[in-house]
Amino acid sequence: MVSQFGSLGYTIMGKTADxxxxxxxxxxxxxxxxxxxTFIAKEAGCSQSAVSKHVNRKLSGRKKCGRKRCTTNRENRSLMRIVKQNPFKNLSELHKEWTEAGVKASRATTHRCGRKEFGYSCRIPLVKPLLNHRQRQSRLTWAKEKKNWTVAQWSKVLFSDESKFCISFGNQGPRVWRKGGEAHSPSCLKSSVKFPQSVMIWGAMSSAGVGPLCFLKTKVTAPVYQEILEHFMLPSADQLFKDADFIFQQDLAPAHTAKSTKSWLNDHGxxxxxWPANSPDLNPIxxxxxxxxxxxxxxxxxxADELKATVKETxxxxxxxxxxxxxxxMPRRIEAVIKAKGAPTKY
Structure with a gap:
C-alpha cells in the first residue's frame, strides 16, 4: 500500500477543504x-485531523457548506490539461487560455483550482544541464555498468572539479529586517557590482576528506592542467590514499581529454x-x-585576496x-540515474 500511494508526492497539509x-x-x-x-494521514500527506473530519463528514452525510463552485469537474480537468501541456505558463496565461475555452472564472479561481484540486504550486524551476538523447543513453549505460559498485569501491576514487567563487553570491545570504519606507536606506541595502571579483579553484576529495586547493590564474589549457595534476592531484592522492591504489575522476573538459593529458596520466600510472558528459549530479565534489x-x-x-583566504579556510x-x-x-545516485533513464536526478 505504501508503494501504491506513497509515490504520488502530495504533501499538502490542511483542513478537509484543502x-x-x-x-x-x-x-x-x-x-x-x-x-x-495515522497511517492514512501519512499516505495522503495531510494531518490526522483532516482525515478525521473528512471521514466523519462523509459518514454523517452532511453536505459541504459555503458558496457553490462556479466551475464543473470537467472544466477543472481542462485546466489540468492546459497546465500539463506547458507547465511554464504563468497564471495570467493559464487564466486567458482557460477562459478562451469557454470557462467563466477569475484569476483567483484559476489559481485556487490548480492548487486545491490538483496540488499544483507555482515554484522556481531547478536548473539542470541540458542532456540530449545520446548523453542520456551514455549516462544510463554508465550507471548500469557501475550498478554493483560498493561504497568501498567508490571510496578508492579521487573526485575532482574546477569551481568558481565570487564575492557576490546573487540572492543568497541573510535577509534584512526593516520598516516601511526603509527599502532604500543605506543600512538596509545589499551592495552588488556588475563584474564581481572571483577566483577559480581546482580541488579534489575522496571518502577520506578533501585535498589541497589550487587557485587558477589563467585559462585551463592542457599544459596548465598537467601542472595542476603534478603539483596538486598527486599530493592530494598521497594525502588521502597514502600508498593505496586509487582511481582518478575528471570530467570531459577539453584540457582533461587532450592527448598530451592522457599520455601524462598514463606515464604516471x-x-x-x-565518466559520462554533463553529469555534475554524479560527482559528490x-x-x-x-x-x-x-x-x-x-x-x-x-x-579577491580576502575571498581567496575565505575559500581556502572554509x-x-x-x-x-x-x-x-x-x-x-554514490549507489543511490547510480540508482537514481537508472530510474530516470539517464535524465538529470535530484542530486
Missing part, C-alpha cells in the same frame, strides 16, 4: 480497508574513471562546493566524515 481530489480518494480507499487514521558556498554566506570578503574546515557521507550516496 484536500485534493487525489488525497480524498486515498483517504476513502484506505478507510474502507480499515487502516488507522594514474588510472582514470570513465559538487556537493562539497555547495557546502563551502553555504558556509561562506555570512562571510563577506571585500576583495574548504579546509570540511570534515572527513562529511566527505565519507557523500561517497556513501
Amino acid at each position: 484536500l485534493t481530489v487525489v488525497q480524498k480518494t486515498i483517504i476513502n480507499t484506505l478507510h474502507k480497508e480499515g487502516k488507522p487514521q 594514474v588510472g582514470v574513471l570513465d 559538487e556537493n562539497v562546493r555547495g557546502i563551502v558556498k553555504r558556509k561562506m554566506r555570512n562571510k563577506r570578503p571585500k576583495n 574548504w579546509a574546515s570540511i570534515p572527513p566524515q562529511q566527505c565519507h557521507k557523500l561517497i556513501t550516496s
Whole structure:
C-alpha cells in the first residue's frame, strides 16, 4: 500500500477543504480497508485531523457548506490539461487560455483550482544541464555498468572539479529586517557590482576528506592542467590514499581529454574513471562546493585576496566524515540515474 500511494508526492497539509481530489480518494480507499487514521494521514500527506473530519463528514452525510463552485469537474480537468501541456505558463496565461475555452472564472479561481484540486504550486524551476538523447543513453549505460559498485569501491576514487567563487553570491545570504519606507536606506541595502571579483579553484576529495586547493590564474589549457595534476592531484592522492591504489575522476573538459593529458596520466600510472558528459549530479565534489558556498554566506570578503583566504579556510574546515557521507550516496545516485533513464536526478 505504501508503494501504491506513497509515490504520488502530495504533501499538502490542511483542513478537509484543502484536500485534493487525489488525497480524498486515498483517504476513502484506505478507510474502507480499515487502516488507522495515522497511517492514512501519512499516505495522503495531510494531518490526522483532516482525515478525521473528512471521514466523519462523509459518514454523517452532511453536505459541504459555503458558496457553490462556479466551475464543473470537467472544466477543472481542462485546466489540468492546459497546465500539463506547458507547465511554464504563468497564471495570467493559464487564466486567458482557460477562459478562451469557454470557462467563466477569475484569476483567483484559476489559481485556487490548480492548487486545491490538483496540488499544483507555482515554484522556481531547478536548473539542470541540458542532456540530449545520446548523453542520456551514455549516462544510463554508465550507471548500469557501475550498478554493483560498493561504497568501498567508490571510496578508492579521487573526485575532482574546477569551481568558481565570487564575492557576490546573487540572492543568497541573510535577509534584512526593516520598516516601511526603509527599502532604500543605506543600512538596509545589499551592495552588488556588475563584474564581481572571483577566483577559480581546482580541488579534489575522496571518502577520506578533501585535498589541497589550487587557485587558477589563467585559462585551463592542457599544459596548465598537467601542472595542476603534478603539483596538486598527486599530493592530494598521497594525502588521502597514502600508498593505496586509487582511481582518478575528471570530467570531459577539453584540457582533461587532450592527448598530451592522457599520455601524462598514463606515464604516471594514474588510472582514470570513465565518466559520462554533463553529469555534475554524479560527482559528490559538487556537493562539497555547495557546502563551502553555504558556509561562506555570512562571510563577506571585500576583495579577491580576502575571498581567496575565505575559500581556502572554509574548504579546509570540511570534515572527513562529511566527505565519507557523500561517497556513501554514490549507489543511490547510480540508482537514481537508472530510474530516470539517464535524465538529470535530484542530486
